[in-house]
Amino acid sequence: MRDVIDGGDQYKKTTPQELKRFESFVNSCPPFDIVIDGLNVAKMFPKGRESQNLLGVVSQLAQQNLQLLVLGRKHMLRPSSQWRKEEMEQVRKQAHCFFADNISEDDPFLLYATLNSGNHCKFITKDLLRDHKACLPDARTQRLFFKWQQGHQLAIMKGFQKSKLTFQHILSYDTVVQRTGDSWHIPYDEDLVQRSSCEVPTKWLCLQRKTPDPC
Structure with missing residues (x-):
């Protein structure tokens, strides 16, 4: 699991202290059912406000009594035209949230939380994780990661605000x-x-x- 999470260069944009803080945070929470790349999901629907988009996705998943983790950046907590304070407060009421430094790389956090929660846990992002896969140490690890990714990454096909979320079917x-x-x-x-x-x-x-043909 360490090879898959590290990718060899995890400290170029993420400090060891922040990874340690995140590991402690994850260990203090129950296993997650879905890990959400908050910034990525917020940008999936260009017509909506980013905090509104994220809240819409979190609210629908929370109705299923799922343990959710939203990963984000600290700038998402600063009120702006795209990030409303009251909407982010609603997100934090319905999901566990971890906001990393603005320069931090998302992938190690996303992968650690998903793998640490067990095989049932899925993650949501449009990021195809190509850069992370390319950093893995050998072809065997890359193949294992690709196979795991196929079975755990949820892709939102449609869903905006009050419309029902539809996910791409995960192949068995x-x-x-x-x-x-x-x-x-x-x-x-x-x-x-x-x-x-x-x-x-x-x-x-x-x-x-x-x-x-028979003779």
């Missing part, structure tokens, strides 16, 4: 070439798309060995 199978008996199942895209994230093809090409 590996999107890799598979063989069953004399059949091969190959994931593919109709267009040539480079995939270096948790996004995967949704279409499959199924091939079956042709039975020779």
